[in-house]
Amino acid sequence: MDGSVLYLSMPSITxxxxxxxxxALWILDIYGFVVSSLxxxxxxxxxxxxxLKFLLTGAVVFGxxxxxAAFAPSPEVLIACRALMGLGGATLLPSxxxxxxxxxxxxxxxxxxxxxxxxxxxxxxxxxxVIGGLLLSRFSWGSxxxxxxxxxxxxxxxxPVLLREVRTTNPGRVDALSVALSAVGILLAVYSVKSAAxxxxxxxxxxxxxxxxxxxxxxxxxxxxxxxxxxxLRLFKDRVxxxxxxxxxxxxxxxxxxGYLSGIYLQSVLGYSVLAAxxxxxxxxxxxxxxxxxxxxIADRIGTRxxxxxxxxxxxxxxxxxxLTTTEHxxxxxxxxxxxxGVGYGLSFSLVADTAVAAVPPSRAGSAASLAETSNELGNAxxxxxxxxxxxxxxxxxxxxxxxxxxxxxxxxxxxxxxVAEAEEAFLTGLHVAIGVASLLCLALxxxxxxxxxxxxxxxxxxVEEAGTVPxxx
Numbered sequence: 001m002d003g004s005v006l007y008l009s010m011p012s013i014t015x016x017x018x019x020x021x022x023x024a025l026w027i028l029d030i031y032g033f034v035v036s037s038l039x040x041x042x043x044x045x046x047x048x049x050x051x052l053k054f055l056l057t058g059a060v061v062f063g064x065x066x067x068x069a070a071f072a073p074s075p076e077v078l079i080a081c082r083a084l085m086g087l088g089g090a091t092l093l094p095s096x097x098x099x100x101x102x103x104x105x106x107x108x109x110x111x112x113x114x115x116x117x118x119x120x121x122x123x124x125x126x127x128x129x130v131i132g133g134l135l136l137s138r139f140s141w142g143s144x145x146x147x148x149x150x151x152x153x154x155x156x157x158x159x160p161v162l163l164r165e166v167r168t169t170n171p172g173r174v175d176a177l178s179v180a181l182s183a184v185g186i187l188l189a190v191y192s193v194k195s196a197a198x199x200x201x202x203x204x205x206x207x208x209x210x211x212x213x214x215x216x217x218x219x220x221x222x223x224x225x226x227x228x229x230x231x232x233l234r235l236f237k238d239r240v241x242x243x244x245x246x247x248x249x250x251x252x253x254x255x256x257x258x259g260y261l262s263g264i265y266l267q268s269v270l271g272y273s274v275l276a277a278x279x280x281x282x283x284x285x286x287x288x289x290x291x292x293x294x295x296x297x298i299a300d301r302i303g304t305r306x307x308x309x310x311x312x313x314x315x316x317x318x319x320x321x322x323x324l325t326t327t328e329h330x331x332x333x334x335x336x337x338x339x340x341x342g343v344g345y346g347l348s349f350s351l352v353a354d355t356a357v358a359a360v361p362p363s364r365a366g367s368a369a370s371l372a373e374t375s376n377e378l379g380n381a382x383x384x385x386x387x388x389x390x391x392x393x394x395x396x397x398x399x400x401x402x403x404x405x406x407x408x409x410x411x412x413x414x415x416x417x418x419x420v421a422e423a424e425e426a427f428l429t430g431l432h433v434a435i436g437v438a439s440l441l442c443l444a445l446x447x448x449x450x451x452x453x454x455x456x457x458x459x460x461x462x463x464v465e466e467a468g469t470v471p472x473x474x
Contacts, residue, residue: 002066002085003031004128005144012141019075026079032380034086035093037187039374041179043094044230048174051095051102052165056156058091063152070142093373097353102166111296111354118349119292126285129278178230181219188212190378193385231371239452241355243445245375247308248352250445252379254315254438255345257387261431262322262334268406269327269424280331284338291346296354298347305453308351312446314344319439323432327424344442352376387438391430399426 006028013019019027046054065084072078100117104110135143192209195202223229235241259281266277291298299307318341324333353372396404400419403409406427410420 001124001128004125005132009141009144023075030082031086035090037183038090040182042090046095050165050167051099054091054095058088062088066145066148070145114354115292115295115350119289122288133275181215185215243449244355248375249379251348252376253383256380256383260384284342287339288342288346295350309449311344311347312442315341316439316443322435387434391434394430394433395426
């Protein structure tokens, strides 16, 4: 919820503390940068030093960052507080999923619990713009950060009572160099992609990306030589696990790109308000949330393999429905798209997390969970950066050559009706190209899953005890 509401509050933040264009981008992006760069490291450290301890510490840090952000007097302070929130968020995601897996040893109960866990993310993302719109209509922009505090306080009161500490019995030595390589490598790589999307290619951006990729290659090579690696890459030798992680990555690529571009379409092309656009997304969000919760039952009925494969085709077909949108009509196609694709998203969110946790022994649950969450975070960043950039390139190629984006073009003074129509058509072309690519990727991964994921036989297998061995049923 906190992530989705920030986009809505940016106009109010801009008016209040007047950030530059670069500072505004940092306000939006710094949280994702910090979270994605630290998920692998913090998932592993939680395994070793205690997941509950990490959860409680992360909640406190997230709460402090939220309080500071609500009352930030300048862009610099707000950026720093958002980074602090990311530091806390990076501890919450993998440890939360790992603790859930330790609470429920029965595979069916564990799947249901992870489905509910995934549903809260979907519900929060959908509810953010609606709640944010209501808050901003009555209170200042800081209120969108203050709503985090009651949740943090409630968690700090209940978590020590309801949850138990879980840690690895024989964690081994923490490889500090691996921690640094994973964090800095991901941070630089994601920053390079984001910079290219926002400002185009440059020497600094390219060098940053190359250095980031080099550090990640070094990190990967180093893991194979460690007795206790930070990330157990042997898991990727199993095709089922590989398909699951690719599914987590691609799901968020498609979801982020579709949400970002369709939001602009509804507001800037069809003329809906932010709150109205958020309300139009609720049917799809409701379907997504319900499917997340019901995924374990669906998988029991049709099989985990069939459910995983179906998720790709539901996403691919749902995205294709967005190609029916025009500059005059498109609400029905948008709602239908979010509903059909929402089934695929819901299946994917639950199955990917369940596969990641069920595929490893309990001692590596945090690391597996962090890998699944990292794929989601990177997918979210890449969806907007890569597919958003593809849509922007199409707009520049076929647009009226007034400005680089639709919103900037529409804000230009003295536009004729013909120029406005050309700009809207150009944006729609870019949307169709980007969404078409996302759909083809989903369908292609579905075909790959058909070939790589073996057919199930008998009852689902229990969690295995040897790292790197993934049960075929998952």
